[in-house]
Amino acid sequence: MQDPKLAILVVEDHPFQLIAMQMHLNRMGFFYLTPALDAEEARDACKRRGEPFDLLLCDINLPGTSGIELFSELASNGGIRQAILFSCKEEDELQSLEQDLKSRGLPLLACLSKPLDQQTLLQSLGKKSA
Template identity: 55%
Template sequence: MFKDDLRILLVEDHPFQLRATQYLLESYGFTQLTTTDSAEGALHQMLGAVQPFDILLCDQCLPDLPGIELVELASHRGMIRQAILLSSLTPIELDGLERMAHKHGLPLLGYLIKPLKQSEFRNLLTLASL
């Protein structure tokens, strides 16, 4: 099971999607939320954090670095515990990314199709080992 006080880092480059997803997460009861609009901003937030983020919720199509590469970088540096990709790519494309992540031992719980839905998000969190 999961807890609502998870430390979540939300990375989304589209301003509307960032605000909408932040609002949804807060309405779901998640209060430990840090947001940024780029991979560079995410790395800055992670480097400044006292402890690893529980969940990196990351858009796959960031302009400065693909989300899966950010997951890999953050994971190898111990800056996150688990990750979820958030994308509007097709499920076939996202399934391929998920298989690749698991093959490389990345802590990817899965992916969510935009817009974020509470039930799907919470279902993925039940897989988390936090």
């Protein structure tokens, strides 16, 4: 179920896209957002927070460390509870990746296409476990 109090770590390496995504999430009613432009900023945000983010919303294609590697790292060290990854990859590639990551036991809600569609994002958030 949609929870406007979700603490969301948003990782997108393009500053304009990061701002646009934050505005999009604000319009959807999400305001507890922590932006990060790369994996290092995301790691630092997790350390500063001191408790897990409810959701990691992360681009798969990041410089240095991929979004997949960052997701796996943050999930294993308790920095996040669940994640939604996004990319410009083809839909069948994203579905295959989603199945692979879920089969590894990672707390993934979905792999979504960019630009993020509000309805699809809300449906994915509806999968969030309590």
